[in-house]
Amino acid sequence: MTNDQVEARLARVMERIGAAAERAGRRAEDVEILPVTKGHSPRAIEVVRELGVGRIGENRVPEAEAKRSALGPTPGVAWHLIGRLQRNKARRALRVFDVIESVDSVRLANTLSRIAEEEQRGPVDILVQVNTSGEAAKAGLEPEGALDAVGEICALPGLRVGGLMTLAPFTGDEAMLRTVFRGVAGLLARCRAEISGFQGRVLSMGMSNDFEIAVEEGSTRLRLGTVLLGER
Numbered sequence: 001m002t003n004d005q006v007e008a009r010l011a012r013v014m015e016r017i018g019a020a021a022e023r024a025g026r027r028a029e030d031v032e033i034l035p036v037t038k039g040h041s042p043r044a045i046e047v048v049r050e051l052g053v054g055r056i057g058e059n060r061v062p063e064a065e066a067k068r069s070a071l072g073p074t075p076g077v078a079w080h081l082i083g084r085l086q087r088n089k090a091r092r093a094l095r096v097f098d099v100i101e102s103v104d105s106v107r108l109a110n111t112l113s114r115i116a117e118e119e120q121r122g123p124v125d126i127l128v129q130v131n132t133s134g135e136a137a138k139a140g141l142e143p144e145g146a147l148d149a150v151g152e153i154c155a156l157p158g159l160r161v162g163g164l165m166t167l168a169p170f171t172g173d174e175a176m177l178r179t180v181f182r183g184v185a186g187l188l189a190r191c192r193a194e195i196s197g198f199q200g201r202v203l204s205m206g207m208s209n210d211f212e213i214a215v216e217e218g219s220t221r222l223r224l225g226t227v228l229l230g231e232r
C-alpha cells in the first residue's frame, strides 16, 4: 500500500460520505472515519497518520501491542479497540488503547473501571457495544437490557461513556441494515433522555459494505478497513 493509493481511496470515501450526509440532511463534518488497520502491517498506521486521520482501529490486543512496539510513539493518533475483549486482557488493553469501543458487558465495564482507578489513569473513554445481529455468538449487549446496562456502566467511576457501537449483521439486505442502524440511533437517544448524566453522542456504526446507509441513519463514526486500505 502506498500513501497515494490510500489518499485516493480516502478522497473517494469522503465524497461518498458527503453525498450520503446530504441525502439525509446531515453535515459530513459530523461523521468521522476510523481507519481499521487490523491485518495490515504497522506501516498502514503511519500512512493513515500522514494523511492526517487522528485515529485507528485494531481488533486484537496482541496485534496492537506488536504494532505499538514496532512503531514507537504515534503522536496525534488515538488507538481504538473494536474487537472482543476478554477480562483477563483488560489491563493490557488499557496500556495499548486510548478508547475501548467494544465494551459488551457490565462485568467487563466493572473490570476496566477498577483497573483505571487502580492505575490512576483518569477516566477511560469507552463505547458500549450493542448486539444487533440477532446471533447469540456476536458480541454486544442484547438490545432489550441495554438501556439499564448503559445506566449501570455510566455510574462507574473509572469510565467515560462516549456512546454506542454496533457490528451490523453481514448482509446485503439494505432494509434490514437500515432498521438495525435506526434501532441503535434510537437507543442512543433514549440513553440521552433517560440516563441522568449521560452525554454520549458517538454512534460507531457502518463498515466498508454498509457505511452510506449508516450515515443516512445517523452514524457519527465509520469503521473502515477494506474500502480504505484494501484487502487484508
Ligand SMILES: *Cc1c(COP(=O)(O)O)cnc(C)c1O
Binding pocket: 036, 038, 059, 082, 083, 167, 207, 208, 209, 223, 224, 225, 226, 227
Ligand atoms: C474489521 C472490522 C471493521 C472493518 O471492516 P471492513 O469491512 O474491512 O471495513 C469494522 N469493525 C469491526 C469491529 C471490525 O472487526
